[in-house]
Amino acid sequence: MLAVINTAIIAQLITTVFAAYIIIMFIKGMYNPEKYKFTKSLDEFDLGYVTKRANQGIPSSMLPKPVKQIEFPTITPHVLVEPEPVAPAVAPKKTVKQPVSPLFNDCVLALRSLGYKAGPAKQEVHAAMTNHEFSTVEEFLKVIFNKKKD
Secondary structure (H helix, E strand, C coil): CHHHHHHHHHHHHHHHHHHHHHHHHHHHHHHCCCCCCCCCCCCCCCCCCCCCCCCCCCCHHHCCCCCCCCCCCCCCCCCCCCCCCCCCCCCCCCCCCCCCCHHHHHHHHHHHHCCCCHHHHHHHHHHHHHHCCCCCHHHHHHHHHHHHHC
8 A cells, every 4th residue: 555655645746747847948939939939840851952962882783773864745725716606595584574473462361361373363363363253252252152052
């Protein structure tokens, strides 16, 4: 039991000393930026920097053969020709919707609430309005259901 306590105390002591060292070094760096300044970025390196001569210790039979420089032909610019304008396709004529009366909308909504789908409800209302005169939704429903009974 005593050995376990001593090990835990030693581990805490080592961790505390390490943390204090890191904090002290950080503070030294903050107050002396010129002294602890990076002279070279760690992400950069010199391209083409060779510490040894290229041919040192390599037999000439193993050296790569020199590569011929390939000359590419010059490319002449192409002349762009603008295409002739094409006549626009004839667009289908849009049907102009007639303004719908509030009574028409109310009648359609009444049929929709009775279980009709939107398309058949509009057709029924349109047919009823062209054949009969009415001023309320109740009159419309009487006309529709009297027609259905017949």
